Amino acid sequence: MNCPACGTANPDGSRFCNACGTRLDDAAGGELDPFLPHELLAKLEAARAGRAMEGERRVVTMLFCDVNGSTAMAETMDPEEWTEIMNGAFERLIAPVYRYEGTLARLMGDAIFAFFGAPIAHEDDPQRAVGAGLDIISGIASYKEDVRARHGLDLDVRVGIHTGPVMVGQVGSDLRLEYTAMGDAVNVAARMEQTANLAPCRSPPRRTNWSSRCSTSRHAARST
Secondary structure: OEOOOOOOEOOOOOOEOOOOOOEHHHHOOOOOOOOOOHHHHHHHHHHHHOOOOOOEEEEEEEEEEEEEOHHHHHHOOOHHHHHHHHHHHHHHHHHHHHHOOOEEEEEOOOEEEEEEOOOOOOOOHHHHHHHHHHHHHHHHHHHHHHHHHHHOOOOEEEEEEEEEEEEEEEEEOOOOEEEEEEOHHHHHHHHHHHOHHHOOOOOOOOOOOHHHHOOOOOOEEEOO
């Protein structure tokens, strides 16, 4: 199966491209994302109909999450086995984003970029982003043990979250468009995710303010 975005050949049955992370089942005429709740789908359709997905300046909360050390691990694995591992990881990274009604903007090989506050906005979007990040960290724990037992790999994830002003809307060209966010605040969130390994913190109880438990690097954490 060839990726429609980058042309990379992927094993049959792959859900994501090994090279760029593009969904392959959508390209093959698959159904809508199975993780997308029906209630959220209805809200997204309403936002699209109300022109809420046109380009505009907004304050949103960005979330970056990646699989730490994925390049080194992939070098030791058969491509089909690594695809299976990453598909399982993506399931656990994506579902919390939708559960808190965030927007999955991009899959990037071993990472996701999501934001909260567009096109659907809530008063508590920053808290929703933190809740999604905590759910990712707690939800990946059992999967980490399974991957370690079956493949001998130490799978780990890092999460970075930042709130700031961005431009959101359709970005790209006639060849490809995607609904995403652009601006320096996005870069800050990405850098926080990259520094999460320098200031690891354990997932606190659900009702605890995350930043108060990770004072060295606010809203940045990795699974432990």
